[in-house]
Amino acid sequence: MKLFRKSHSVLLKNNLLPTPQDMTQDMLTPVLRVEQGAYSHPWLMGNFVDSIVSGYHMPVWWHGDELLCYLVAMRGADEVHLLNFTVAPAHQRQGLAQAMMRYLRDWSLSRGVHSIWLEVRASNQRAIALYVASGFVKDGVRPSYYPVHNGQREDAVVMSLNW
Numbered sequence: 001m002k003l004f005r006k007s008h009s010v011l012l013k014n015n016l017l018p019t020p021q022d023m024t025q026d027m028l029t030p031v032l033r034v035e036q037g038a039y040s041h042p043w044l045m046g047n048f049v050d051s052i053v054s055g056y057h058m059p060v061w062w063h064g065d066e067l068l069c070y071l072v073a074m075r076g077a078d079e080v081h082l083l084n085f086t087v088a089p090a091h092q093r094q095g096l097a098q099a100m101m102r103y104l105r106d107w108s109l110s111r112g113v114h115s116i117w118l119e120v121r122a123s124n125q126r127a128i129a130l131y132v133a134s135g136f137v138k139d140g141v142r143p144s145y146y147p148v149h150n151g152q153r154e155d156a157v158v159m160s161l162n163w
C-alpha cells in the first residue's frame, strides 16, 4: 500500500491521472462496491446500465486492478451535466477529485462546451467545498429533492462552472 501511495502521489504531483477507461458493464461489480462505500444513497446497477446504454461519458480510473475514481457526465448542446462524481473512499483527500475536475473541464472544452452544471445534496459539505474550490458557483436550490432516511427529504444545491 505504501508503494502504491507513493507512485500514485507522483502521478498527481505531475498533474496526471492515469488514462481512463470507458465504463462497461463488466466493470460494474467494483464500481458498485465503491459506490456503496461512498454514498448513503448509492446509484443502483440500473442507473449505471442506463447511463452506459445512453452513451454518457463515463471514464473510470484504475491503478492496476484497483478502482480509483469515476464520473458520469451527460453532454447537452451547450453544457455538460455532471451526474455522478466519485472517488473511492480509500483514495480520497489525495487530489483525485481536483484532477478529475480538470480532466472534465478539458474534455468539455475539447468539444466546444464551456459550462458544467450539477446538483449536490445540501449536506454534502465535502463535495460543495471541492466544487467551490474548482470555481463552481451556487445557482439555486431545489427544495426536498433528495430522499434521506425515515421518509425525510433534503434540498439539492444547483451549481455551475462557466468559462
Ligand SMILES: CC(C)(COP(=O)(O)OP(=O)(O)OC[C@H]1O[C@@H](n2cnc3c(N)ncnc32)[C@H](O)[C@@H]1OP(=O)(O)O)[C@@H](O)C(=O)NCCC(=O)NCCS
Binding pocket: 038, 039, 084, 085, 086, 087, 088, 091, 092, 093, 094, 095, 096, 097, 098, 099, 119, 120, 121, 124, 125, 126, 127, 129, 130, 131, 133
Ligand atoms: C467529494 C469527493 C469527490 C472529493 O474527492 P477527493 O479526491 O477526496 O477530493 P480532493 O482530494 O481532490 O480534494 C479537493 C478539495 O475538495 C474539498 N474536500 C475534499 N475532501 C474534503 C473533506 N473531507 N472535508 C472538507 N473538504 C474536502 C477540499 O476543498 C479539497 O481541497 P484541499 O485538499 O486543498 O482542502 C469525495 O469525497 C467523494 O467521492 N465523496 C463521496 C461521493 C460524493 O459525495 N460525490 C459528490 C456527489 S455530488
